[in-house]
Amino acid sequence: MSKLFSMAEAIAQFVPDGTSVAMSLQLEQMIPFAAAHEIIRQKKRNLTLIGPISDVLFDQLIGAGCVDRVIAAWIGNAMMGSAYNFRRAVEGGSVKVFNMTNFTLALALQAGALGVPFLPTRSAQGSDTAKGNHFFYQIFSPFEPKESLWAVRALNPDVTIAHVQRADSDGNAHCWGSFGVMLEAVRSAKRVIVVTEEVVAPEVISSDPNRTVIPGFLVSAVVECPYGAHPSPVQGYYNRDDAFFPEYHDKTKTPAQSDAWLEEWVLGVRDRGEYVQKIDAARLASLAIKNHAYAAPADFGF
């Protein structure tokens, strides 16, 4: 059975209400905005979002009322600081946050990926981040007496959504650039949706196995979605739409403004194709790669 899905089909099938979703895993690169917008259009509810830092993607899902809980280290607008929907929801009590640090979130996912209940760390000791937070439990090293550590509880997302440059129709995926916690989130998840800029032949993937970040047998759905990460960048495909982030900041200061923004850019468009059409052509052209920079070929011969 083919794993190629439209975005609407993949979200409908693999992101039911109440799901824990790991997304926005590669820090400020390759953020799956197209997938988040489809989640908003399908009015998913009671989601738990998992990610290290989220540029404004989590803010949009929270503003649309999709989210109950967030397990993350940083939620905001990387260029501008705070994100308003997130602030309002947390201050008003409608969203619960489990405060993590980047490293401890990575460890939680890595523990999930390794199939162990926790991993130890020296980080975050003495930090209020860990206080009253069920992801942290103080342990002492069994090998070095009196050595205090945090045990960080394993995390296994119901679904991980990863954005990559290219994948074959089975979900074997190449990615290059910023990995963040994507590898751990893929291996710890119960299901994986791969969103790819382009679908390529299996031979392309197997020609460079060290660049394969996701083996297809872990993947439930492959969605081909050009510009699916806009306004975040995809190395070698398009640049970051830097101007978007201050604009979004200015246009979402109140709930009414945020609703209007979501209506214009998410609810009011059918899919990513229509969204891309709506972006000013000159602006889209300005994001194109100006100077291609190909890696030296690697000889896998024997």
Added chain:
Amino acid sequence: MVAKKTHAPNAVGIFENGVIRNSPASQLIYTMADPPNILGATQCLEMISVMSLLQSGRVHLGFLGAAEVDRFGNLNSTQVQGPRGIIRLPGSGGACDIASLAHRFVVLLEHKKERLPERVSFLTSPGNGDGPGWRKRVGLPRGGPSAAITTKAVLRFREDGEAYLHSVHPGIDVDDVVMNTGWKLKVVDEVQTTAAPSRAELQAIREYDKEGFWTS
């Protein structure tokens, strides 16, 4: 970037998203994952690999920002008390990990009384806790604050774990700094004036951040 072009040409830049660079990105970046920070990198790993370098003690210096910095160099970037309740901020990101695990860290912030309280309202990233010995007692392996560079002064930290006024920036009075600090700031007998940036340093900054996004 400035250090590489001036006093520390062999410094290596390490970013939480997994990027390790021997040379700075060729143009201004707004985030560590901007494409210019990937092109020409030495290595692009996953976050946990970079964090392993921090935890095993191979990262000397961390640079951080914060909403609040207190008397013992603890940082808050999670939440502050506003006039009408809690104001939620973005959170730790990797700041807590860097403050916990680097050999030392430097924090930069605007010098305002409300941003320099006696005690942070939420301890996101550990400085010296409540004084000497605290880091060891809670299980941190090393490190701590080395300086807080504000818009008025440079505060440094002594054996007792507490911040003191080390130097004031040119044109700033010691009283101005003391009045705008949320605790009784210790002042050394002869407060120095912060050295003005050299011509080479200024040139490096202005060539990189042409429109002053990060530096004006």
